[in-house]
Amino acid sequence: MKELIPIDVLLSSFGSIEGGIIILNAQGKMVYLNEWVQNHALLMSDKYYGQPLDEVFEGDVSPVLLESVDGAVNSSLSRVMSYRIHKNILPLYRNKQMVDEQALSVSVSVTPLPDMTGILIRIVDYSSLVKREKQLRLNEALLKIEKDYFQKASDETLSTEEFVASFIRQITDKVSVIDVHFSLIRGQEPVYRCHSDQPKEELLIEIERCIHSKEMLGQELDRFVTYKGQQQGMTSSVIHFSDESVKGVLAIAKRSDLLDISLDKTMTKVQNLIHNLVEWKISYEKLSYMATHDSLTGLFNRAYLTKKFDEFRRQLEERKIDRFSLFFIDLNKFKQINDEHGHKCGDKVLVKVAQRIKSSLEADDVAFRIGGDEFVIMKADIDPPTYVEFLKHRISSSFLCDGLVMSVSSAIGCAQYPNDGENLDELIHLADEKMYRQK
Known part of the structure; x- marks a missing residue:
């Protein structure tokens, strides 16, 4: 096998690369790691030159990757691997100081270099694409719920409480990556409360008490609710409706800290969904009441x-x-x-x-x-x-x-x-x- 192409010449042929580059020599031993790999992995030592791939990283290197490297060394075979198929191809993390954080979603290609001078391993990070896809699926699920329940809002046989309980169940079922905790307050009493476990119930009850006692109003109450949610690892807020006798308290949390979704964006979408659906139901209730009742006597x-x-x-x-x-x-x-x-x-x-x-x-x-x-x-x-x-x-x-x-x-x-x-x-x-x- 010929001598390895000079590194600077080789890299210049790639142009601008987003992701990782690992170059091995003809025997499959480490020659080069680019800065991206160093920023996303814990290395055994900074003296990695000439080391086998599995002795460079702290953490497991996928056997599939090692077999692909052997295949490239022995028979010039190229191979492409995806994180979705082969979990943990390489121990790469979003922040190498937090090895418990979710591993990056990557695809890896193993390619022999021209004239078998060495082996190129290219790593493409598609974590952001996966994150966007998860967020899109979540958004699509919420949009479908919104469409279905805008139609159900006109059902006169369905009370506001039953209506809210139904679509909160749908959110919990269809958007399985988050826990939704919601309390609907009419007048001085919570008429519906959804919670998964005791601490979240205590959070809702404490916020309800503040609303009833009017200890805090407006922005002061909103700041308090946000703070209380953060204390319990949740995002929380008060939802204000046009009917001043009706209030909502919402708190959501990821099912796992490792889930790759934006909780703030999700909170905003869930909050808007609940606000719009409850407003729509309140409007239908008012219209239905006006259509069937005498405005003076209430009969x-x-x-x-x-x-x-x-x-x-x-x-x-x-x-x-x-x-x-x-x-x-x-x-x-x-x-x-x-x-x-x-x-x-x-x-x-x-x-x-x-x-x-x-x-x-x-x-x-x-x-x-x-x-x-x-x-x-x-x-x-x-x-x-x-x-x-x-x-x-x-x-x-x-x-x-x-x-x-x-x-x-x-x-x-x-x-x-x-x-x-x-x-x-x-x-x-x-x-x-x-x-x-x-x-």
């Missing part, structure tokens, strides 16, 4: 009558109830209250009457305000005359309104399904007629 509105009537009829068909009744309520001389005391006082009377109607309902009963001073109640399995008298008495009890003692009586008509009518219009018409006879 259901006329538009919701048909749906509730169909639900009662379905319960009857399924024999969950024996019968149900519809009560039509009209306040007596309500116009006189508006004329004498003003509409502001009249509105307060309506709110008071609605409160008394609500207090007369059982769990499965429903009440509606369908007009100015007209209300409807649907109740199952009730004796109508007894309930009518009870409700009249409750509505007519005196109360204070702007310093005045007020009292309002009512006329109430009742119709039963299916005896008095087979559809909603027939029941309302009959109950309305009976109510007017009382007037």
Whole structure:
């Protein structure tokens, strides 16, 4: 075998190289290591010249690499190896002072030099590419969750708490490289809390307490939450929603310190995802409430009558109830209250009457305000005359309104399904007629 090509001539032929260069002589003994290799590996000694490859590095050299070098020495065979296939080809680290850190992801090519003057080992570090790929996969998983749950936000049967619990489970399942700990607070109570182990639960509870007690607000609270998370090896934050009664506390951590993802970027993406989905669900809740409820009294509105009537009829068909009744309520001389005391006082009377109607309902009963001073109640399995008298008495009890003692009586008509009518219009018409006879 000829003499080795001069090192400076050989390196000049590579141009600008990002990665490692190792040159062996014709017998497979060490001749040269470039600075990149020295910066990413622990060497047995700086006197590596003439040493076998496996006696130069502190740490294991892959047998596959050693076999490839022997193949190049004996039969001029070239070989390319990848970290993904052959773990730990060489003991290379991102920081050679931290040998416990994750080894670099590299590809290695073993190539005989021209005229068999020696062997070139080229090392390409693709750790950053792997990191980007992991981050892209994580981002794709979060985007899919966001798309799926934007659609689910309009599901009226799914409460905000159930909605949040569902997509947090999805994040935990689909983005398996992180632990997600999240608490959703509505008013003064956490309505949902996700945690994996006791220390993280304590972190959420402590932050929740600070939010409830209002010991800290705004940036001061955010800084405190960030600090508390760092103490437990996590990234944490408070999520503020447009509905001021709703707050979120988020903390995430890598499943392993060796995982090659950016926790700060991941935190931002998860935080934005949770914020956007909860905001979307809150908006749908508000829109749904406005579409089905009377804005003054909080009772259901006329538009919701048909749906509730169909639900009662379905319960009857399924024999969950024996019968149900519809009560039509009209306040007596309500116009006189508006004329004498003003509409502001009249509105307060309506709110008071609605409160008394609500207090007369059982769990499965429903009440509606369908007009100015007209209300409807649907109740199952009730004796109508007894309930009518009870409700009249409750509505007519005196109360204070702007310093005045007020009292309002009512006329109430009742119709039963299916005896008095087979559809909603027939029941309302009959109950309305009976109510007017009382007037």
